[in-house]
Amino acid sequence: MNVSDLTAPGQTPSGLTAPDRRRGWILPALVALAVFVALPAALAAFDRGYFYQIANLALIFVLLSASMHLVTGVAGLLHLGHAAFYGVGAYTAALMTSKLGLGFTVTLPASGLVAAAVAFLVALPTMRLVSIYFAVATLAIGQMLYLVMLNWVEFTKGPNGVIVTKGFELFGFGLSGRIAAYYTVAVVVTLCVVAIGRLSHSYYGNALRSIREDDQCADAMGVRTVRLKMEAFTLSAFFAGVAGALWAHMTGYISPGDFKFSESILILAMVVVGGLGSLPGAVIGALLLILLPEGLRGLGDFRNVMVGLVMFLSILLLPKGLLGEVSALGLVRRQFGAAWRRTAGGEGIGWR
Amino acid sequence: MTRLLDIRNASRRFGGVLAVNDVTAHVDEGELVGLIGPNGAGKTTLFNLISGFTPLSSGTVAFGGRPLAGLTTNQVARLGMSRTFQNLRVFPNMTVFDNVSVGAVGALPQGALGALFGGLSESGRQRSADISRRTWEALEAVGLTQVAGELAANLPYGQRKYLEIARALAMKPRFLILDEPAAGLNDTETRDLAAFIKRLHGQGLTVMLVEHDMTLVMGICQRILVLASGRKIADGTPDAIRNDPAVLEAYLGVDA
Numbered sequence: 001m002n003v004s005d006l007t008a009p010g011q012t013p014s015g016l017t018a019p020d021r022r023r024g025w026i027l028p029a030l031v032a033l034a035v036f037v038a039l040p041a042a043l044a045a046f047d048r049g050y051f052y053q054i055a056n057l058a059l060i061f062v063l064l065s066a067s068m069h070l071v072t073g074v075a076g077l078l079h080l081g082h083a084a085f086y087g088v089g090a091y092t093a094a095l096m097t098s099k100l101g102l103g104f105t106v107t108l109p110a111s112g113l114v115a116a117a118v119a120f121l122v123a124l125p126t127m128r129l130v131s132i133y134f135a136v137a138t139l140a141i142g143q144m145l146y147l148v149m150l151n152w153v154e155f156t157k158g159p160n161g162v163i164v165t166k167g168f169e170l171f172g173f174g175l176s177g178r179i180a181a182y183y184t185v186a187v188v189v190t191l192c193v194v195a196i197g198r199l200s201h202s203y204y205g206n207a208l209r210s211i212r213e214d215d216q217c218a219d220a221m222g223v224r225t226v227r228l229k230m231e232a233f234t235l236s237a238f239f240a241g242v243a244g245a246l247w248a249h250m251t252g253y254i255s256p257g258d259f260k261f262s263e264s265i266l267i268l269a270m271v272v273v274g275g276l277g278s279l280p281g282a283v284i285g286a287l288l289l290i291l292l293p294e295g296l297r298g299l300g301d302f303r304n305v306m307v308g309l310v311m312f313l314s315i316l317l318l319p320k321g322l323l324g325e326v327s328a329l330g331l332v333r334r335q336f337g338a339a340w341r342r343t344a345g346g347e348g349i350g351w352r
Numbered sequence: 353m354t355r356l357l358d359i360r361n362a363s364r365r366f367g368g369v370l371a372v373n374d375v376t377a378h379v380d381e382g383e384l385v386g387l388i389g390p391n392g393a394g395k396t397t398l399f400n401l402i403s404g405f406t407p408l409s410s411g412t413v414a415f416g417g418r419p420l421a422g423l424t425t426n427q428v429a430r431l432g433m434s435r436t437f438q439n440l441r442v443f444p445n446m447t448v449f450d451n452v453s454v455g456a457v458g459a460l461p462q463g464a465l466g467a468l469f470g471g472l473s474e475s476g477r478q479r480s481a482d483i484s485r486r487t488w489e490a491l492e493a494v495g496l497t498q499v500a501g502e503l504a505a506n507l508p509y510g511q512r513k514y515l516e517i518a519r520a521l522a523m524k525p526r527f528l529i530l531d532e533p534a535a536g537l538n539d540t541e542t543r544d545l546a547a548f549i550k551r552l553h554g555q556g557l558t559v560m561l562v563e564h565d566m567t568l569v570m571g572i573c574q575r576i577l578v579l580a581s582g583r584k585i586a587d588g589t590p591d592a593i594r595n596d597p598a599v600l601e602a603y604l605g606v607d608a
Binding site: 195198199202203206207209210213214216217218219220221222223224225235277325326329349350351352 | 405425450456457477503
């Protein structure tokens, strides 16, 4: 069988436009330009520590939101304990630094791996749970991890928190200046978001989506549902752990309060406001919910009401999110020319 | 002819109800078999026993000579058995292409590492290309290439039926089971579907259909199994079934 036999040449399936390979690089190039040139230039021009903090925080939450997008948006597992894995990563980095004297080069991967290992262990008994029961299980897991951080005083120093004695470094070269720290966070977050993009924009991602849509039916199609759910959960915890290491080395001080339930809900809100299942949406949602409260600082406590109002209105008017899954996938397919080959009917549809 | 599916003394009990009671049946390679029976006869339960959805209470089911006991649904599917569902289960928030690609990626798994780094190796690129090609071939077989980019939820009912079949075909199965494929279709659509199923069978695929629509089953099947109250009451050609007293009694309640 040959596709071109059935589809007349030059015809494109409805709802699709053929990707233009040259134009496809404009958007990624613009984003890279903004993150690696324009923003650092602006930060350097103002040269205020506060702005650097906000930029780094926003990037870290972009990674948290993107990692939650993988498990909740793509695989459809409502995860109410994500911040706890962020915390496991942060504590791993902080304790490895303060107790073992290790640097960022080691603590960054270690944080991701420890968070993933913890997620894997707790996932073993919970992965057969479905829908709301799974959500409640993750809520309980998040609370358990939070209480360990809070109450295992001899190991985690409890509510006093941990001082992280070392900033960013790479194989012993210090990256402690403000601009170097910004670049470190930006590079790590970008690499991770690209990796999450590869995972969600692939046939692997399609298999995860099928579990979200109808897991029994996915099972009958040969999709290894339980294994894939565990992978999505573990991978998202890995990226949350990496975000935790960035946070620990960036602020120099962490405490259990940074990883409580309300943070999980904040990350969930980012994913939902941006658009469930949409990676660009998760990024936009994170930027909105971090930058909006900062921008509204002049309003005092009233800003929280404003943030709530923006969230409420966006859900009311755009229930599929600011950039919903369908438009996001269409965008990704066009921009990155994801079609694996140029066939008469299939341009821009398949994944590479 | 080789025996593809071998069901021996299969029973399934739900509490006090014997939904499937000591059924022995088989399907040979290359056959087009119908499974009929009145409501509540146990057709769907038998179907679920075959595809690994429901475990057997007793008896055995073997596929291609391999016993299916202890295998999960997705393992059974990867052996080459694919199915559609009675109550249309497409993935509504995915495009037509992505829906069908799930069948292809089910049979040709791409792991997380493949998704992350597959683009860097020849075998990884080949895997994606194979999945894509299978998806296109299945879409082409049912004539849905023109709507490949549409959301499945936006398709009319009849096309969603074919979408489900395409998704099953993308697995390149040895054995295709269709659960009430004609449900909800009008006469013309049912005729088209019958011709389509015959064409699939003509290409060498072994097919079993579970159906209420007698004209469809009688018209295209080579052999028909009849279930009533969980038992197999008849097994034979359409002509033999049409005149079988036990079948007439089960369907019409007449004393033959």
